[in-house]
Each structure stands twice: as C-alpha cells, then as structure tokens.
Amino acid sequence: xxxxxxxxxxxxxxxxxxxxxxxxxxxxxxxxxxxxxxxxxxxxxxxxxxxxxxxxxxxxxxxxxxxxxxxxxxxxxxxxxxxxxxxxxxxxxxxxxxxxxxxxxxxxxxxxxxxxxxxxxxxxxxxxxxxxxxxxxxx
Numbered sequence: 001x002x003x004x005x006x007x008x009x010x011x012x013x014x015x016x017x018x019x020x021x022x023x024x025x026x027x028x029x030x031x032x033x034x035x036x037x038x039x040x041x042x043x044x045x046x047x048x049x050x051x052x053x054x055x056x057x058x059x060x061x062x063x064x065x066x067x068x069x070x071x072x073x074x075x076x077x078x079x080x081x082x083x084x085x086x087x088x089x090x091x092x093x094x095x096x097x098x099x100x101x102x103x104x105x106x107x108x109x110x111x112x113x114x115x116x117x118x119x120x121x122x123x124x125x126x127x128x129x130x131x132x133x134x135x136x137x138x139x
Contacts, residue, residue, distance in 0.1 A: 001014055001016070001090065001091065001092050001093065002047075002092075002093050003019075003092050003093065003094050003095060004094075004095045006092075011092065011133070014090045014092070015090055016090050016091070016092045016134075016135050017057075017089045017090050017091065017137065018053070018089070018091055018092075018135070018137040018138070018139060019091070019092040019093070019094055019130045019135045019137070019138045019139070020046040020049055020050055020091060020092070020093050020094065020139050021046070021094040021096075021097065021123070021126060021127065021130075021138060021139065022039065022042035022043045022045070022046040022093070022094070022096040022097070023042055023096070023097045023100065023123065024036065024037075024038035024039025024040070024041065024042040024043070024096055024097065024098050024100065025038040025039065025098070025099065025100035025101075025102050026038075026039065026098050026099055026100075026102070026110070026111065026112040027100075027102040027105040027108070027111045027112070027113070028105050028108035028110070028111055035110045035111065036098065038100070039096045039097075039098040042096055043093075043096050046093045046096075047093055049091075049139075050091035050093050053089055053091050054089055054090065054091055056089070057089030092130075092135060094126070094130065097122065097123060097126065098112075099112045099113065099114055099119075100113065100114070100119060101113060101114065101115070101116050101119050
C-alpha cells in the first residue's frame with residue numbers, strides 16, 4: 001500500500017505490519033542523470049521490498065505445514081486454515097523524503113539540502129508519526 005494514495009480508513013483497516021520510508025536526495029549525478037536519482041531509486045527499492053515482503057508472508061493464502069510468520073513462529077490461521085491479516089504482513093510504503101544532507105553538491109544548480117540536525121529530526125519525527133498509529137516497525 002502506498003500511503004500517499006491510500007485513505008486514512010484504508011490504512012486503519014489494513015493491519016499494517018511494517019512501513020518502508022524511502023530516503024533519497026535531490027542532488028547532481030552528472031549532466032546525464034536527474035537530480036532525483038537517489039529518491040527514485042529509494043522508492044523503487046521500497047516498493048520492490050514491500051512486494052517481496054508481502055509475497056513471502058502470503059503465497060497461496062493457505063498455511064501449509066511448516067509455514068512460519070515473520071517472527072519465525074507458527075503462522076496464525078483462522079478457522080478455514082487461511083493466514084490471518086496480522087500474519088499476512090501488509091506493508092505501507094511512505095512518501096519519500098526527497099531532500100537530504102547534500103551541501104557538498106551546492107555548486108550544482110537544483111541541488112537541495114538541509115543540515116544534518118534538521119534531517120535527523122525530520123526522519124525521526126516522520127517515523128514517530130507512523131508509530132503513533134500503531135505501525136511499530138519503520139524501515
């Protein structure tokens with residue numbers, strides 16, 4: 001689930017197991033690559049990771065002998081033998097953080113940066129806003 005495209009009720013009802021926060025930068029990568037290369041890559045990795053994480057936890061919808069949840073314990077099942085939402089591993093991909101600590105690239109037009117203190121505070125508070133809603137694992 002992409003948080004930016006979801007409604008608050010979608011998130012509430014999804015039983016999100018973990019959130020991935022793509023962290024990139026807006027800085028030069030030579031004259032041949034876009035300024036947002038790091039952010040674009042971070043989003044692609046987060047989305048691929050979310051797909052793999054969810055596929056690992058829910059393959060065919062049935063729990064087979066030996067299936068385990070993400071904690072390595074026996075997978076939870078309902079009365080029909082299907083994995084429960086809590087063990088299904090829904091991932092929320094947060095909107096990317098597109099500005100990083102990149103002052104060393106300031107000579108290149110379009111580069112954006114913040115101080116290391118501002119960056120740390122922004123990432124920390126962004127993660128805390130997710131944990132406020134019960135998403136206790138933020139990557």
